[in-house]
Amino acid sequence: MPNENAAVSKRLPDSDGNPQQSHFVATEAFASIFEVLQGKGYTVIGPTIDQHAIVYDQVRSLQDLPQGWTDRQGAGEYRLERRDDNALFGYVVGPHSWKHFLFPPAMTVATADKTASGWTFQTPEDDPPKYAFLGVRACELAAMRVQDRVFMAGPYVDPAYHQRRSGALIIAVNCSQAAPTCFCTSMGTGPQCTSGFDLALTELTDGFVIAAATRDGEEILSELKSRPATVEELRQAAAVTQRAAEQVERRLDTTNIRDVLFANLDHPRWDDVAQRCLSCANCTMVCPTCFCSSVQEVSDLSGQHVERQRQWDSCFNFDFSYMNGGVIRDTTRSRYRQWLTHKLASWIDQFGSSGCVGCGRCIAWCPVGIDLTEEVAAIREPTS
């Protein structure tokens, strides 16, 4: 289990430190959560269907959720499919992750204007909406904990991330199924949501078992029509998560993984994967923990107005390792190796946990279906 030292401070357990009693909220009553959240000034972001996939975007009512839909995933493949029931959360994670909202893909972090008396520097207004994230999975909670450490735990706190993260309300959902790409059980991150949320839902046939973990969560729950969950409902909820856990087939052997990878920097498998890797950066973009960005100054034609712009970048980009007159990772082999060894090994030295949460996005969204669990397994094979 990755350490969890960087929880957001407002997220306190209730006064006894115990989880609140679980409640049952029927689906019709759950529909009012959108009004409740909107009434409290939240912009609700949740799963919705767009571009042949279940993405995260603004959702305004139950109708916006992918009711009755599921996803079929494999290496380099994702397809939407109809379910034979009306489940609201009957799928796993898709192409988007919450980092899109917490760590925006592009933003202007500073501006400068040339005036008669010299340059004046300004920090642009950053007034993000107050987000409520609906449908956050256990692996995604783990990913937020990882990014919390990256952006907020050190001496240099990222103001944009901090502002969005500390204002966000997290409504988690326990997975009811797993995709062939999922391996949260190997990374100790799921499928059960254990911490890092305000409310956690488990979907049953006709409603939700809901537990609040913070005062904000309690308050929202109190505004929904609910009753204490019965023993039978709690049993069913536990069975839902148990079923998801049992469906996880993929494994990543993390035993001693840091040392194994560092001891195999010249393994022939790196050449092998470089033959297949497109170095297109998709894996890093869909990864919910990858945090690289680049910053550049952009001026207008007059040279009087300059903006410092930050945008997502990737270790798979040739130019990303350009420093002092040259590119230091100038082959796909070296870039893939950098990504994998950082994610699974040097991340541990740097941040005290693995950078991988087992969500499987990098496997599903690699255009040619490269599977890091397979690569690690191959690297564990002794070379002849």
Place this chain on the structure above:
Amino acid sequence: MSERPRLGVFKFASCDGCQLALLDAEDQLLQLAGAVRIAYFLEASSRIEPGPYDIALVEGSITTPADAERIQQIRRDAKFLVTIGACATAGGIQALRNWSDTDEFLRAVYARPEYISTLATSTAIADHVRVDFELRGCPINQQQLIEVLQSLLAGRRPRTPTHSICLDCKRRGTVCVMVAAGTPCLGPVTQAGCGAICPAYDRGCYGCYGPAVQANLASLTTHLIAKGEAREKVVYRLRGFNGYSPEFRAESDRLESIEEREG
């Protein structure tokens, strides 16, 4: 006025679309006209000033003996020569002739083929003269053109990304059309610059900006073929606006040679 750098815009075999990108830069055109002296730009003005030019923007590919001569003079007249667009940088769509018999085209199309003076090939400007900077795209991105001019005026290196289209799709939240819909897409091997337009409209990338740096074409084409696209269609896919760029050309030739070997 004489201190302003003198700009020349020159056209070879092309559709004019890249020059239009400059004229279309409405918001910035006046500012640009204040920053440089437009000395030669037939599409914009019939006033022609002789060289030398500080900056020459060259559109189009070399397809005739006369043009092969003319580019030499432009090179001699230009301090800094920038090619703009896929034609100037990779030979353009008209480079499809390079895989065909040009004489056969002449006989089929023209009543009097002997009046036509043409080369057997359409080739990039860099195949004829030294090029200082190549701006990719079919057509070029107006913002990138402004960036190139701006960087030249400021005396710094132009910032035009060399990474794949995929990165831009992800930044704008576009779902991968290849993974989610099985749509063949050249995005993973194509250089960014357009803003990843086509996948946002549910189409695969056509490769308008040419190969991304160190593009792994063999991996992508192997995958497309494994997913059911005929090898011949993959060859067509690569032979588009940038088909004669060295990377796309080598891969389409490789696939074709497999085709021929296997009959």
